[in-house]
Amino acid sequence: MGRGERDAIARGARLYEAAQAVVADRSRAVEAVKAALKPIHDAAVKRELDAIPVARLQDVTEGRLRLGNVETSGLRTVGHVLEAGPYRLRQIPGVGQRTVDQMLAAARRLSEAAHETVAVHIDVDRPEQSTTALVMALHVLVEAGPDARRAVDRATALAERLGPLLVVARPAAGRIRILLAGREKKARALTAVTAIRSLVDEAEHEGLDRLIAQASVDLLRPSSDLAAWTDFELRSAEYYSLLAEISGRLPDAAAAEGFLPDEIAERVRTQYLDDAHRRVSLRGYQAFGARFALAQRKVILGDEMGLGKTIQAIAVLAHLAAEGQSHFMVVCPASVLVNWTREVEARSALRVMVLHGPDRHYAFADWKGRGGVAVTTFDALRGFPEPGGGEVGLLVVDEAHSVKNPKTKRSQAVAVWADRCERTLFMTGTPMENRVVEFRNLVRMLDDDVADSLGERDVLAGSVAFRKAVAPVYLRRNQEDVLTELPALQQTDEWEELSASDEEAYREAVRAGNFMAMRRAAYMRPARSAKLDRLREIVQEAGENGHKTLIFSNFKDVLGVVEEALGTRPAGGAPVFGPISGSVPAGRRQQLVDDFAGVPGPAVLLAQIQAAGVGLNMQAASVVIICEPQIKPTIEHQAVARAHRMGQVRPVRVHRLLATGGVDERMVRMLEDKTRLFDAYARRSAVAEATPDAVDVSDTELARRIVEEEQARLGMTDARLTTSE
Incomplete structure (x- = not known):
């Protein structure tokens, strides 16, 4: 029995400890999410029970309860009944012990159902201490990503195999132990050492030791509220997916499996x-x-x-x-x-x-x-x-x-x-x-x-x-x-490659140095417009799924092109309203919104983004299309908020149409960092909500830079330079 056996056992023990540690690290991260989720979920359940009239207890007990005196005593909801408890209920005139027992049993059944079905929604516009704690806890796991989950799964399987082997191999860890061990015990120990060496060699060859080490680092990395909220806005679907998994409120199995x-x-x-x-x-x-x-x-x-x-x-x-x-x-x-x-x-x-x-x-x-x-x-x-x-x-x-x-x-x-x-x-x-x-x-x-x-x-x-x-x-x-934990807002950047016709119109705008013309060039030749083709596809699919769609653009002429392309009733049979623009009187704007909302089933509303971004509520829509990126993120946020706001009972899906290789891509890249800071700080400010110009992440210089860079990229150094019409 030599150093080789002792080294193999030591290597196995180190790998076993690392495997156990990463499993424990993820367990702690999951428990942190559960701890942060509980008070939020409990509050949501309480709100649900406080909204259920006490008369619902009749349904649960098939009409056996007499609740007239209960209601007149001030206990008007199921939540009130649970809070009152048996002693308070027994004090109500005409309510006996049997009625109290039946009433509380029925209320608890409704409470259990609420705990199973009530989902938590994270309001990014109104972050509170409790939701911030939840988002930060989720951020650790989301950032660790699939590699951490893969590491934990493999570490769990490895630990299950290594643990028993290390116990059996223990006599081979020292000279005296192996000398005192009997022949059979010694043979089993040596066999276990061989198996440990093979497992460790295999794990190191596959890089499992590095995967486990990195996962532990990722799972122990501290999160900040700023980073967590910013990341949540960028990929909320991953957060909600993880939240549904950890909370155990998974969809009905038959529905998830398509029946x-x-x-x-x-x-x-x-x-x-x-x-x-x-x-x-x-x-x-x-x-x-x-x-x-x-x-x-x-x-x-x-x-x-x-x-x-x-x-x-x-x-x-x-x-x-x-x-x-x-x-x-x-x-x-x-x-x-x-x-x-x-x-x-x-x-x-x-x-x-x-x-x-x-x-x-x-x-x-x-x-x-x-x-x-x-x-x-x-x-x-x-x-x-x-x-x-x-x-x-x-x-x-x-x-x-x-x-x-x-x-x-x-x-x-x-x-x-x-x-x-x-x-x-x-x-x-x-x-x-x-x-x-x-x-x-x-x-x-x-x-x-x-x-x-x-x-x-x-x-x-x-x-x-x-x-x-x-x-x-x-x-x-x-x-x-x-989607049991339904994301309130899903945002997708739809990147399109310009058609040859689009590219020609774009080059003309760049040569003229016209920044605004560059931004809308993708729509100026409708017969071969890549963005317009994608817009029609989104509208058609939304209509065929029964959804209402809002279409925003900064430019009236772009909305005109879209209106003509969709016709009065695009594929899917959805009527088209608008466009709402700055020249449309306020009363008429509201009438268009009301008509749009009043249509049963799908419909389309066209709106100039600044004209419709403030003062109009369009929560009938669940699909939003933004025809081009906006210079000020505030304008985009407020336009989306017209649909994604109180009273919206469906998730809102936002599609931002972007063209590769030109002004859209440069705008997105140049504004990205400032936009993230804006989302994290200014968007949570009441002043910023009220005034789009409160935080200006762009100026004329940004437009000038983009025009100059595009002229240089396209070899137009002798072209004119203007940034407005």
Whole structure:
């Protein structure tokens, strides 16, 4: 027995202690969230119970209680009854002990139900000490990210294996111990030492020791209220996802699993999901969606907008890459091409490349040789050679309803690729339940048998029958079913690549040195406007999901272009109101808002951002589109606040349309730091809320800088320079 055995045991003990420590570090971080959440949740439950009239106790007891004297005594709500307690209730004339017992039992049942169902909403505009503590506690875990969770999971498994081995190997840790050990005990100790050495070597080879050490550092890193609130505003969905997981208030399992039949749901649940190449945590329903795509191989993911279909697709790509697949193809409208590349880069460790534009065939050849995630458009796909069997690990088709007509060339191209790929993932947020013919066309690209079995009778029999018929290939979840801790505000930057026509209009504006013309150039040639195409897609999807949409721009002529592009009733049947501008009298503005709100179902309201940013309440809307970035963040915040405010019962989804490589990108980059400081400090100021100019993060010099830089980038050093019209 020599130094080698003692060193192996010492290495194993150090790794075991580190593994236990990181598990304890995360447990403490989780407990900190629970401790911060409890008083907020208890207060929310109390508010809920204080709003339930005492008459509801009759419903719980099937009308057996007589509550007239209770109400006249001043106890008007269920919350009041619980606060009063048995002694106070017994003092009410005509209320006996049996009534008291029944009343309190019924009130406690309602209280238990409230504790299970009441969700906590974090108000970023009114931060309190309690919510700040919660956001700071969550910030530690969100910042630590998926790597910390991965480290804890692997550390837990490692500790479970190392712990018993270290106990058995203990006699080999010293000369005297091993001498005093019997033959059998000595043999077991030496076998354990060999196993410990193998485990430690394997862990070090895989970098698990470094992963554990980094996770402990991340989980112990202190958080500041400023950093936490700023980060919360940037990625609130991750905070709410973590909050739902820790609080245990998870969505109904059947709803999260899209009401799939038991046999399919069980197969999906047991599907392993590898996260080695993924940089983002998934909500439970998102993990199920990724597993569904893997288990069923060729599917349609039809989740409602805002539920993270792209994240689920990336999770599938990451899993297949971990299994050894090397080539993937994403097909999408040109309007979301840039978003896809940015999302893949940000959310995974996968190589991504764009197959678009004049060099797309060179890019395709490069992708064929080196692999990765290729992102292309429907039109470009038609020009690429068809893949060989097994060559492409996954074909992803975004906005798949675009290929519902089998007679179009784009549909035929997608059908060929889907047939040649072993796995295909169609994505669409458009509900398909009432479009059997169109839906059957999509399904046929994936599974002929399911398509043949799908008839009009399935829809006539109701959505349950429809879901059962299409369950092998179709999964859809709605926000209200799966988001228990509902983010009040979800913000998405929609990056678009300018079309050739857009680019030409933009260069003319840059050459003229006209900053304002540069900002709206992307809309000035509507027939080939990338931003306008994406705007129409968002409006259509919102309308088909029953949502009302607000569209803001700084420019009246941009709103005019949008109005003409949408027509009086865009796809989805939503009527269009406005535009509201500075020249519209105040009374007329309010009438337009009232008409917009009064429409049952979807509608669209156009508004100039400064004219509508103050004084009008538009909480009927749950989708907001901002046509271009604003110079002052205050203007943007106040416009969004017209919809996202008291009385808004749905989450608000904000889409900011941005063009790559020009004025939008420069504005976003130059204003980003100042905007974060503004969000953290000034936005919580009553003065800043009341006056957009209270905190001015921009000035004429910023516009001048952007114009000069763009002229230099485009080789226009002899061009004129102006910053206003």
